Amino acid sequence: MPRWVKAYVRWVEALNHRVGRTAMYLLFVIMGILLWSSITKIARVPSLWTLEMAQFTLVAYYLLGAPYTFQLGTNVRMDLLYARLRPRTQAMWDVVTIFALIFYLGVMLYGAVESTIYSFETGERNPTAWRPVLWPIKTIICTSFVLMLMQAVAHLFRDIAILRGEEL
Template structure:
């Protein structure tokens, strides 16, 4: 494999590793928000923002953790047949399925970008008592789909290297 493909894979995986490790700590942020919600309800002054903020944090946790999950190969797969393949057979199957994944992620990225642009343009807000703007979470979703697409392409390059008998 050319040196630039190796550098690309290392760069994408390093970036997704850092983002994924950051996303892991969003679970603690969400727990703190929900704890604050409980405390304010006990004190009979419930905060309006806690439920939505916990939901936004969970979305960020899930979406930003997805490329990291793909990188670590901890995503769900049917091992009934896949586990019986040789390493090259698994890489061939992964090449086929990663194209399906990349098509799906491309469509989702397009939709997410469109929704984010609309959210910016009209200053879209959630129709609740708190009324937070929606562009920040939609931007996170768009960014996460872009990271996932980059990770899928890095995965494709790794699989092609495996088929060729090379190591990245």
């Protein structure tokens, strides 16, 4: 494989490793938010922001961790037949199916970018009592789709290397 492909795969996987490991700590942020929500409800002064903030944090946790999960190969997969295949056959199957994932991620990214631009232009807010602006979470969604798309391409390069008998 060309050096630029190896460099790309190393760079993308290092980036997604760092982002994924950092995103893991958002679980503690969610726990803190929900603990604060419980405390304020017991004190009879419930916070308006806790439910939505926990939801936004969960979205960030889930989506920013997805490329790292895909990189580690711990994503959910239908292993009825796939697990029984030889590694080279798995790579061949992955090369064929990865294009469906790349197409899907491209469509999702397109929609996310359009929605984020709309949020920036209109100052879109969630129609709730707290009324938070939505562009921060939509920007995180766009970022996660970009990271996932980059990881899918890195995965494609790894599979092509396996088919060629090389190691990245």
